[in-house]
Amino acid sequence: xxxxxxxxxxxxxxxxxxxxxxxxxxxxxxxxxxxxxxxxxxxxxxxxxxxxxxxxxxxxxxxxxxxxxxxxxxxxxxxxxxxxxxxxxxxxxxxxxxxxxxxxxxxxxxxxxxxxxxxxxxxxxxxxxxxxxxxxxxxxxxxxxxxxxxxxxxxxxxxxxxxxxxxxxxxxxxxxxxxxxxxxxxxxxxxxxxxxxxxxxxxxxxxxxxxxxxxxxxxxxxxxxxxxxxxxxxxxxxxxxxxxxxxxxxxxxxxxxxxxxxxxxxxxxxxxxxxxxxxxxxxxxxxxxxxxxxxxxxxxxxxxxxxxxxxxxxxxxxxxxxxxxxxxxxxxxxxxxxxxxxxxxxxxxxxxxxxxxxxxxxxxxxxxxxxxxxxxxxxxxxxxxxxxxxxxxxxxxxxxxxxxxxxxxxxxxxxxxxxxxxxxxxxxxxxxxxxxxxxxxxxxxxxxxxxxxxx
Ligand code: SF4
Numbered sequence: 001x002x003x004x005x006x007x008x009x010x011x012x013x014x015x016x017x018x019x020x021x022x023x024x025x026x027x028x029x030x031x032x033x034x035x036x037x038x039x040x041x042x043x044x045x046x047x048x049x050x051x052x053x054x055x056x057x058x059x060x061x062x063x064x065x066x067x068x069x070x071x072x073x074x075x076x077x078x079x080x081x082x083x084x085x086x087x088x089x090x091x092x093x094x095x096x097x098x099x100x101x102x103x104x105x106x107x108x109x110x111x112x113x114x115x116x117x118x119x120x121x122x123x124x125x126x127x128x129x130x131x132x133x134x135x136x137x138x139x140x141x142x143x144x145x146x147x148x149x150x151x152x153x154x155x156x157x158x159x160x161x162x163x164x165x166x167x168x169x170x171x172x173x174x175x176x177x178x179x180x181x182x183x184x185x186x187x188x189x190x191x192x193x194x195x196x197x198x199x200x201x202x203x204x205x206x207x208x209x210x211x212x213x214x215x216x217x218x219x220x221x222x223x224x225x226x227x228x229x230x231x232x233x234x235x236x237x238x239x240x241x242x243x244x245x246x247x248x249x250x251x252x253x254x255x256x257x258x259x260x261x262x263x264x265x266x267x268x269x270x271x272x273x274x275x276x277x278x279x280x281x282x283x284x285x286x287x288x289x290x291x292x293x294x295x296x297x298x299x300x301x302x303x304x305x306x307x308x309x310x311x312x313x314x315x316x317x318x319x320x321x322x323x324x325x326x327x328x329x330x331x332x333x334x335x336x337x338x339x340x341x342x343x344x345x346x347x348x349x350x351x352x353x354x355x356x357x358x359x360x361x362x363x364x365x366x367x368x369x370x371x372x373x374x375x376x377x378x379x380x381x382x383x384x385x386x387x388x389x390x391x392x393x394x395x396x397x398x399x400x401x402x403x404x405x406x407x408x409x410x411x412x413x414x415x416x417x418x419x420x421x422x423x424x425x426x427x428x429x430x431x432x433x434x435x436x437x438x439x440x441x442x443x444x445x446x447x448x449x450x451x452x453x454x455x
Pocket of ligand 1: 153154155156157160161162163197198235
C-alpha cells in the first residue's frame with residue numbers, strides 16, 4: 001500500500017487539446033490533495049490520458065501503455081492508470097489484455113486519491129471536468145492556454161466515434177467559463193485558445209440555443225489584458241454572421257477561423273452526415289474572406305471515405321486548389337467500429353487512400369508556399385514561444401499552437417537569445433521572453449514557416 005503523501009504522480013497526455021485540459025484538471029486536483037506532480041520518469045504513479053478517435057491514435061496510446069508496463073516490470077513504476085478515450089472505448093478488452101494496469105477510467109471523472117481507487121471508492125463518480133476549481137496544473141507554457149467551453153458533440157458525423165466516447169454534448173456554465181477567463185487574465189497569459197469538439201454549438205444544451213458569440217463578447221471583456229483570443233473547432237453550418245462580425249470588429253480575437261470541412265462533394269458530405277452542402281461551404285468561405293480581410297482559414301479534410309470515386313476526389317482536390325485555404329490538415333479515412341460508416345459498402349483500399357492523402361498534402365504544400373511568399377517584407381505581430389539555438393520561435397495570429405507553422409525570429413544581437421527550456425524555463429538574459437509580442441519584419445518564407453527579424 002503506497003502512503004498517500006509520498007506518491008508522486010506523472011502524466012502523459014495524448015491526443016487533442018481537450019484531453020490536455022482534462023489532464024491539467026486531473027493533476028490540479030491531485031496536487032490540491034498534496035500529491036507531488038513530477039515528470040513521468042520520476043513518478044510512482046503514471047497516468048496516461050489516451051486518445052482513440054482513429055487507428056493511428058489508438059496505436060500511439062497502446063504503444064504508450066506498453067512502454068509504461070515495461071517500466072513497471074523494471075520496478076521503476078508502482079501504478080499505471082489509463083484514462084480517457086481509449087479506456088472509455090475499450091475498458092473491458094484492455095483490462096483483459098493488460099493485467100499489469102491498475103485502473104481504466106473512461107469518462108471525465110477521476111478518483112480524489114489514487115489509493116482510494118483500490119477500495120473502489122464512490123469518489124470516482126463525483127468529479128466532472130466542468131467542476132470549477134483553481135487547482136489546474138498547467139501543461140502548456142504559461143503564456144498560452146486552452147479554455148474548454150464544451151465537451152461531447154451534438155453532430156453525428158457517420159465516421160466519427162467522438163459522440164460515443166465523450167457522451168452527450170455538455171457546455172460549461174457561462175459564469176464558470178468567465179471565471180476561468182478571469183483567472184487567465186490575472187495570470188497574464190498572452191493567448192487563450194477556446195476549444196470544444198464543436199464550440200459553435202456552445203449553449204445548445206444549457207440554454208437551448210447557440211450562445212458562442214455572446215460568450216465571446218463577455219470573454220473579451222473579462223480577459224481585457226489578453227492580447228490574443230483564438231477560436232478552435234467551429235462547425236461550418238453554425239458559423240453565424242454575428243460571429244463573423246465580432247471577429248472582424250474585435251482586434252484581440254485572432255483573424256483565424258478553424259473550420260473543419262471534411263469534404264466538398266455533395267454526395268460524400270451527405271454520406272458523412274455533414275449538414276453543409278457544397279454551395280453552403282463556398283458561400284461561407286466567400287463571406288468570411290469578404291468580411292474579414294487577411295483572415296487565415298484552417299480546415300481539415302478526410303480522404304478515402306467509403307465509395308469516394310476518383311471524380312469526387314478530383315472535385316475535392318480542385319476545391320483545395322481554388323479555395324487556397326491558409327492552413328489545412330488531412331486525415332485518411334479510418335474505419336471505426338461503432339460508427340455508421342463502418343458498415344458502408346465500398347471501403348477503399350489503403351493504397352488508394354494513401355495516394356489521395358499524398359495528393360492533397362502536396363497540393364497544399366504548393367499553396368502554403370505561395371501564400372507565405374506574400375508576407376515577404378511585411379511586418380507581423382509575433383508571439384514568442386521559445387528560444388532555441390540562438391533563434392526565437394514564435395507564431396503569428398495565423399498560427400495556432402502545436403498545429404500550424406512557426407515564425408523564426410532572429411534576434412537583433414546574437415547573444416540576445418540564449419537557450420531556454422520550452423516550457424516555463426526562461427533565460428532572464430534573453431531580450432525576449434516566452435509570451436512577448438514583438439513586431440517582426442519577414443525576411444524569408446518557407447513552405448509552412450516564416451523567417452524574420454525583430455524590430
Ligand atoms: S463534428 Fe462530427 S467529426 Fe467533429 S466531433 Fe462532432 S461528430 Fe465528430
